Amino acid sequence: AVQATIFQSLYEIGRKQPNLHLSSILDFMRKNPNLDQKHRIILLKSLQKVLKGSLDAALPDVCMHLVDLGLSEMLAKKEVIQDWQGEACELLIILGTKYSTDITKKLIEQFPPGKIPHYYVMKLLGDLATHVPLEVVPLLKDVIARTVPVTASVKKENMRWVFAYAISHFCEAIVHFIANADHDEFGMQFASFSSELYPSYEIMLNLWLNSKEANVRLMSAKAIGNLCAILPRDQFDAQIGRLFPPILALYKKEKDVLPVTQAVCNILEVGVQSAKAAIAEAEADPNAFMPTLALEPMLPTVLNVIHPLAMQPVNEANPNSIKNNNELLRCHEVIGYAFPNSLISYLLDKLDITRQKDPLVRAGTLLIIRHLVDRIDSSLEDHKELLVIGMKAPCEQERDARVKKVLGQVIISMSSKHYLELEGGEILVDFIVRHCAIPDSEVVAYENAGKSKPHPAGMISPEELRSMCDDILNISATAVPCMEKVLWPYMFEYTAKKNYINAIAIISKSIGAVAAKKREEWEAGTGPTEADKDFYMIDFDRHVNCPRPPAVVARLLVAATGAQRRNKQGENVLACLKACGPVLHPEVQNLWDHALDKLVSFIQTKSANWKQTTWEDLVLRLMAET
Numbered sequence: 001a002v003q004a005t006i007f008q009s010l011y012e013i014g015r016k017q018p019n020l021h022l023s024s025i026l027d028f029m030r031k032n033p034n035l036d037q038k039h040r041i042i043l044l045k046s047l048q049k050v051l052k053g054s055l056d057a058a059l060p061d062v063c064m065h066l067v068d069l070g071l072s073e074m075l076a077k078k079e080v081i082q083d084w085q086g087e088a089c090e091l092l093i094i095l096g097t098k099y100s101t102d103i104t105k106k107l108i109e110q111f112p113p114g115k116i117p118h119y120y121v122m123k124l125l126g127d128l129a130t131h132v133p134l135e136v137v138p139l140l141k142d143v144i145a146r147t148v149p150v151t152a153s154v155k156k157e158n159m160r161w162v163f164a165y166a167i168s169h170f171c172e173a174i175v176h177f178i179a180n181a182d183h184d185e186f187g188m189q190f191a192s193f194s195s196e197l198y199p200s201y202e203i204m205l206n207l208w209l210n211s212k213e214a215n216v217r218l219m220s221a222k223a224i225g226n227l228c229a230i231l232p233r234d235q236f237d238a239q240i241g242r243l244f245p246p247i248l249a250l251y252k253k254e255k256d257v258l259p260v261t262q263a264v265c266n267i268l269e270v271g272v273q274s275a276k277a278a279i280a281e282a283e284a285d286p287n288a289f290m291p292t293l294a295l296e297p298m299l300p301t302v303l304n305v306i307h308p309l310a311m312q313p314v315n316e317a318n319p320n321s322i323k324n325n326n327e328l329l330r331c332h333e334v335i336g337y338a339f340p341n342s343l344i345s346y347l348l349d350k351l352d353i354t355r356q357k358d359p360l361v362r363a364g365t366l367l368i369i370r371h372l373v374d375r376i377d378s379s380l381e382d383h384k385e386l387l388v389i390g391m392k393a394p395c396e397q398e399r400d401a402r403v404k405k406v407l408g409q410v411i412i413s414m415s416s417k418h419y420l421e422l423e424g425g426e427i428l429v430d431f432i433v434r435h436c437a438i439p440d441s442e443v444v445a446y447e448n449a450g451k452s453k454p455h456p457a458g459m460i461s462p463e464e465l466r467s468m469c470d471d472i473l474n475i476s477a478t479a480v481p482c483m484e485k486v487l488w489p490y491m492f493e494y495t496a497k498k499n500y501i502n503a504i505a506i507i508s509k510s511i512g513a514v515a516a517k518k519r520e521e522w523e524a525g526t527g528p529t530e531a532d533k534d535f536y537m538i539d540f541d542r543h544v545n546c547p548r549p550p551a552v553v554a555r556l557l558v559a560a561t562g563a564q565r566r567n568k569q570g571e572n573v574l575a576c577l578k579a580c581g582p583v584l585h586p587e588v589q590n591l592w593d594h595a596l597d598k599l600v601s602f603i604q605t606k607s608a609n610w611k612q613t614t615w616e617d618l619v620l621r622l623m624a625e626t
Contacts, residue, residue, distance in 0.1 A: 007046060014050030014473050018057050021050050026065055037084045044073065044087040051094045067095055067103055074120045075110065080158060084118050093127050099134040104139045113147050116154060122147075122162045126169035133173035134181055135391075137188070140170055144196045151200045152361045157213040164208060164216065167200055168223035175229050190230040199237075201227050209246050210214070211586035218259040221247055225263030228270045233277060236270055237294035243267055244298050248305045257309070258320045261327040264306065268331055269297030272338040299339060303346050306331050329371045336376045341381050343372075348390035359400035365392075366406040373413045387414075388424045395431040401460035405468060408432060421484045429486065432476075433494055435469040437503035438462045470506045470567060477510035488514050489538045489546055495555045496547035504559045505567035512576035519579055538583055549584040557623050563603050570603045570615075588626055595622055 014021030029035065035043075047066065051058065057068075073088035096103050107125055111117040129136045144454050147166070154160050174193050181188070201224060209219040224247070228236055247267070258343045275293040310328040315321035336343045350356050350365040369387070372380065380387065391414075393595055394407055411428045414420060420428055443463045449455070476483040489513045494500045500507065515536075521527035522536040540548055547555070556573050563570025578596045581589040599618060606615075 007042065010046050011049050014046070018050055018054035019059050019062055022047060022058055022062050026062065026069060029069060040073065041084055041087050044091055048087070048091050048094055055094065055098055063095055063099060064102065066098060067092065067106065070095065071106060075118050078118070080119045089120050089124050089127070093131060096128045097132060100128050100135040101139065104128055104136055108139070108142055113146050114149065116150050116159060119159060119162050122166045122549060126166035130169045133176040137173050137177035140174070140193070144170065144193065144597065145179065148196055148200050149304040151203050157211060157216050159243050160208055160211065160216045164204060164219040165224040167197065168219065168226045171226035171230055172225070191232065194232060196231045197227060197230070199318060202545065203466065205242070205246065214254055217250060218254060218256070221250055221263040222259040226268030228267050233274050237274055240294045240298060241247070244301060248302070250435060251305060251309065256320055258324040258327065261324050261331065264302065265331045265334060266328050266335045267421035268302070272334055272581040275338045294572050296339060299335060299342055307350070310368060311361050329368060332368050333372060333375050336372050337379050340379050344383055344386055344390070351394050353393070353397050359403050363403045363406045366403065366410050370410045370413050373410065373417060377417050384419050384420050388419055388422050388428070392424060395427050399532055401462070401465050402458065404435065404465055405460050408435070408468055408472055412475060415476050415483050416480050418482050425486060426490060429490065432469045432472050433500060433503055433507065435465055436473055436506050437500045439502050473506050473510050477513040484514050488518065489543055492552060495552050505565065505569035505572050508556065508559070508576035509567065509572040512572060512579045515576065515579035515583070536583065553584055553626065557619060561619050563615055564607070564610060571600050574600050591625055595625070
């Protein structure tokens, strides 16, 4: 507690007088070279904390002395002492955000040609490259020229790890630099680095991926994935057949597979960019044949590995598990950018209930499809009909509530992307409405069964599924503009279907929401032109599947008697009748516009002392007047 108080007091002084704080610690550490490590670590942390908020206020001379101090502390011992040297390294990273060029040059001095440098020299070079790539990358040619020749002679596993770490960060920095720097000033392209780094690529691929140490294998995989981004296209295409087998094999060896998935995703991204470039070149030349795409033959192999991994449950308590799942989704997304047809066909095959018996695999596959629909809509534009057709079998055959829940989520994602407007889209709407109509008896039976024997974890109750579908239908009608043409006048068909009577409240609400908007535009004269015959007024002779107005009115008036049923059935049915008045019969508009609001008010004010017979008399009177 005393130590923490002193540390905080030093920080408060440093916050107000940063140069006094920095120079005092600097002088103290210089004058006391025999301080024990714990004391030195605390002082290094104090320097870091003040510099994070006051680097711009620190005098340049003080900062350069701190650079020398940090290097001295970091390189004082040949062996690696992470607690001490790591804090010195962190101090230099903070200083590097402003003095990266000076620090990098000093590090190069500590890296004589032909000799393996200190562990933290390599690590800090990698860290600086990714923290300030625009300043460091112009100096990397010299660094790489010293790194590559000694890579093969690195024998210690911790040094192999840090070399792979540094090379991985160098490649990330180079990609960032090429994308953002002024090329005319520096004259650098990927080719400026790829030939120099290629020998290190071979060493990591052929040797270090087979290391006995897991952290070396994983970091080598990540470095290889990042290095692929700077290889020339023809060289990468020639290597892709060698790349995937050893990288994918790591999934069977490692516990933490996030670096493997990151490597796979990076390789896929480079492969997709190569494929797109080849296609663009072929399309630009009318006499050219369609090129052979190096990545395409590898897709089944890759998908057969990453798809089952994406089906595994995510450990929410483990950040790496969450990140790995996101990266696996990203892998599917990347494939979809260039090979949507192959990917969709693969995924739809996994939804076939006759071949895929595991409901969790079907649910996981649907989650991937939802991710693709949300993220790569433009790439799927020519394949939307294939996806809609592919959803038909799950909508009609699926029996597992867990899969149905995810299927509903897929449908709501599709709704805003115009999928449901395509042929077959009504099957997806029907799936939602059908599950809005789950009877109360099924809900009660599930609850009673759970009392005698608890349901397994992760099961979805009928009530949960029904409520979700209610929300989906409501959102589609009220918040997804493109769904209006899907729901209108199609939803009228459900008003006369006996099997859907339990969903009449939400059906009425959705019809009423669309109709109210259309009626307002119709009365204001701001809707579409007369060419759109069903903009609001419906030609029931043309829409032969819609019940005739008398049948709709009869069904809704009967439903209105159940005013206290779920989803505010009475209020929603009456609101629907009011919104649709001119559509159902021109003579009822004036009556319903006044009477229905009063009936809604009656429901809202009398709910505490409800008398069903009184309400039924009011509905009968409304029917008689109608």
